[in-house]
Amino acid sequence: MSKINLTTVVWFQAGKDGRPIGPTVTLEGIESRFPSVKFPEKGITFLYGHRNPGEAYLLRKAAEEGYAASIATVHVDIGLWLRDKIGFDKNDPGKGIENTGFFALVRAKKEVMDAVVSVWTRNIPEGAESFPKGGTRFANLFDQVIEMDSFKHLKVIAYTISSKEAGDFQVATLFDLSAMKTATYGNLLSDVQVVARKRS
16 A cells, blocks of 8 residues: 655644644645635645645745644555556556556546546636646536546545646645545644544
């Protein structure tokens, strides 16, 4: 079994020592922080990848709005990690999307990408955005992708969004909340209870 790390930035009110003034802080996804993007409602969306510009933006934005902030890392069990580009091939455990719980669009073969893009073609006007060559503002359409037979077993889908707030950067939506095994937080939150917020 393999795990991937997803991140978010926890905002909280702090005392003079920089630590939270309350006994709890809330762990939540990034959906409310980027209003220019429509996010999936069937999962929680986090940042994905190293040196993510979304992380720097959220840290800066927290300070601008009078909050302290700490990076949280969520560890997600994805089952089998596939090293090669992913296609449709249930008989090849090293290449078939059917054999993993994690799918990153940047590592998709043409037939898989065509299946994903078909949802965009049906739902948004032609020329509205350059997805999949660029990021998307219509990430909510992954709610339809995850309902398709070829994708409904997936725990996490990683993709690029195009936001007015911080430009293009990678995110990952966790559709199977039971796959979230543990989380780690910065030293500022070492004595504080962190409560996960479930999307309604």
